[in-house]
Amino acid sequence: MSRTFAILALLAGLLAGMILLRLRVGGALPPGSDMILEFRAQRAVAGSIVGICLGVSGVLLQCLFRNPLAAPDVLGMSSGAGLSVMLWQLGAYLAGMGIAQSSVDIGIALPGAIGALLLTYLLAQRRGTVEPVSLILTGVLIGVVAAALSSLVQQFLPDRGVAAARLLLGSINEELRWKGIGIAGGIALAGMAWSVYRGRALDAASLSDDEARSLGVALGRLRLEMFVLAGLLTSVGFSLAGPVAFVGLVCPHLVRMVVGPRHGALVFGAACLSGVMVVGADCLVRLIDLGSGRLPLSVMTALVGGPVLIWMLRVNAGRIRPVG
Secondary structure (H helix, E strand, O other): HHHHHHHHHHHHHHHHHHHHHHHHHOOOOOOOHHHHHHHHHHHHHHHHHHHHHHHHHHHHHHHHHHOOOOOOOOOOHHHHHHHHHHHHHHHHHHHOHHHHOOOOOOOHHHHHHHHHHHHHHHHHHOOOOEEEHHHHHHHHHHHHHHHHHHHHOOOOOOOHEEEHHHHHOOOOOOOHHHHHHHHHHHHHHHHHHHHOOHHHHHHOOOOOHHHHHHHHOOOOHHHHHHHHHHHHHHHHHHHHHOOOOHHHHHHHHHHHHHHHHOOOHHHHHHHHHHHHHHHHHHHHHHHHHHOEEOOHHHHHHHHHHHHHHHHHHHOOOOOOOOOO
């Protein structure tokens, strides 16, 4: 127990240190640069919130499907949220309401995220069970189709959706304000708190259905709560930074390797490590200037997460139980 607590404290300290580092990236501030400091602070806090959302969502999805390869982007939720946003943009344009260039309300992304997850689950079923490999392949396919539809919708927007496409690049929104960050942060912390509080029930849900029910867990209700909360957290993260790849996949798995499978500790650790990954990637985005513009945040996270996903597929594909 003391070892687990020490690891979690270390991860929390790393997140705090990464936020402080983000305040320094870009060089020392001259006197009277309060606006620049506030801008950096907003990006640092927003990045940590995005990480918390994706980390907790990844843990919930992996528990829900008993599959360590499940994650918001792998199951098509991020692409579904993007499609939902693009359809809303098109509807607003056709209705003469104009287009929100760089901001997304959480409620706009939510239907797409939950819809993509539900569709993935339904299509992956075979005779009442969900095979792990089928789940991943179906999720990837749903994501590809949703991304293609988003590109199609862009063609009907002004300038072929160049301005609206900024929402889908995967980078922290530079026009965020503290009010929106505060709302997103409140939802993220509430989702993390619920997941930690329900840690024992999540532990039981990771067992077989019969074992979980014998421990008094109402599986149907718990799975519905996980389903909705995973979609909500994915939408919150998307509203702040668009699609950010692999964070919800890599970080829960790495934390599970050092703190074990108990979800109370796993949720907190995954949230902290995911925040470190997103804020750290944003630091690299600010430090690396290719001359033609900044790299999207999702490029940095994908460079780490892609190889890890390949390794996890090779190691875990034969060890995951179907969900019945």
